[in-house]
Amino acid sequence: MEELQDQKERVLSYNLGSSELESLGYNRILLQVCGRAGHGKSSFINSLRYAVHGGRFEATASEASATESQGGNTRRRTSYPLTEVITLVDNRGFGKADNYEKEEIYTQLGNLQPLDEEVVWESCFDKRMKAITAAKLNSKDLLLPIFVYSVQCTMADESKEEIKEFLKNAQKLTGFLPIIILTKRYLGDVTTVKQQFKGLGMEQVFPVENYTSEDHIKTPKKDKTFLSILNKILDHVNFLGKEASSFGTQEEQHLKRVQMLLEIAHKNEKEKEKENLKAELDKKPVEKKEKFSCKIL
Numbered sequence: 001m002e003e004l005q006d007q008k009e010r011v012l013s014y015n016l017g018s019s020e021l022e023s024l025g026y027n028r029i030l031l032q033v034c035g036r037a038g039h040g041k042s043s044f045i046n047s048l049r050y051a052v053h054g055g056r057f058e059a060t061a062s063e064a065s066a067t068e069s070q071g072g073n074t075r076r077r078t079s080y081p082l083t084e085v086i087t088l089v090d091n092r093g094f095g096k097a098d099n100y101e102k103e104e105i106y107t108q109l110g111n112l113q114p115l116d117e118e119v120v121w122e123s124c125f126d127k128r129m130k131a132i133t134a135a136k137l138n139s140k141d142l143l144l145p146i147f148v149y150s151v152q153c154t155m156a157d158e159s160k161e162e163i164k165e166f167l168k169n170a171q172k173l174t175g176f177l178p179i180i181i182l183t184k185r186y187l188g189d190v191t192t193v194k195q196q197f198k199g200l201g202m203e204q205v206f207p208v209e210n211y212t213s214e215d216h217i218k219t220p221k222k223d224k225t226f227l228s229i230l231n232k233i234l235d236h237v238n239f240l241g242k243e244a245s246s247f248g249t250q251e252e253q254h255l256k257r258v259q260m261l262l263e264i265a266h267k268n269e270k271e272k273e274k275e276n277l278k279a280e281l282d283k284k285p286v287e288k289k290e291k292f293s294c295k296i297l
């Protein structure tokens with residue numbers, strides 16, 4: 001029990017003051033929660049808040065809102081402060097995850113979309129380019145990616161490649177190896193899924209059973225799971241704090257992200273052009289070839 005209290009206090013009193021990260025201009029840790037629609041992102045955020053603050057359970061980050069998880073055109077990133085220094089961000093879940101949608105998720109992850117505002121991600125290439133280049137460095141956030149995945153799904157080979165690419169890009173964008181949260185731990189094969197993520201090079205993989213509206217009876221074991229995850233995250237931040245000079249200032253990180261996003265958007269546009277061209281060619285009736293005829297003069 002004392003251990004639980006210590007872990008809680010460390011989270012509540014943590015600040016970047018003692019770290020070199022502050023001298024590089026960072027003053028807030030943004031835990032960027034992302035993952036497929038319905039895998040438990042909002043519930044994970046609610047669970048962390050409940051474990052740290054207690055009180056009455058509130059599903060503040062709304063659980064599975066049907067309209068949002070269906071991939072509408074308006075996206076919203078909602079922030080939930082956990083402490084003065086740590087803020088949780090509920091990024092919109094991605095469903096079909098085509099190139100275009102992934103690009104949008106990367107702009108959320110790279111903090112190039114504003115928090116707590118409705119944002120429409122343009123389908124027009126020029127407008128997207130403008131949005132990326134115009135994104136201001138308007139925060140002093142240290143971005144840390146958290147990938148939420150339900151063990152109800154084991155990874156098939158093709159989704160493994162897709163997730164691997166996503167995690168690699170998330171690491172490049174933020175400078176942090178993503179932290180993997182395996183939700184619904186009693187509803188699937190947690191050992192296999194954990195092994196799959198380890199096989200993708202992920203070092204921190206945590207199975208959890210979230211507190212939800214249906215089941216939020218507090219237990220020491222559950223609280224311990226969520227508080228330990230937060231403490232491991234702070235260890236990771238401290239580690240990077242010691243390596244701060246190699247991590248770079250927020251301006252450098254921001255420029256790197258803009259550059260990376262422009263490259264991704266450009267690559268996607270080229271792929272789209274190729275697909276359009278192929279579709280055009282497929283539509284054209286194939287010209288019948290004249291039968292070879294040989295006239296004997």
Ligand SMILES: Nc1nc2c(ncn2[C@@H]2O[C@H](COP(=O)(O)OP(=O)(O)OP(=O)(O)O)[C@@H](O)[C@H]2O)c(=O)[nH]1
Pocket residue numbers: 036037038039040041042043044062063064065068069092093094183184185187208209210211212213214
């Ligand atoms: N048993 C169990 N159910 C969970 C767990 N986490 C989430 N759920 C349930 O799964 C459903 C989806 O959870 P959400 O937290 O809304 O998922 P989400 O990723 O935020 O979904 P979107 O916002 O639509 O992308 C809800 O009905 C939750 O109650 C868990 O760890 N265990």
Ligand SMILES: [Mg+2]
Pocket residue numbers: 041042043061062063064065090093
């Ligand atoms: Mg949600």
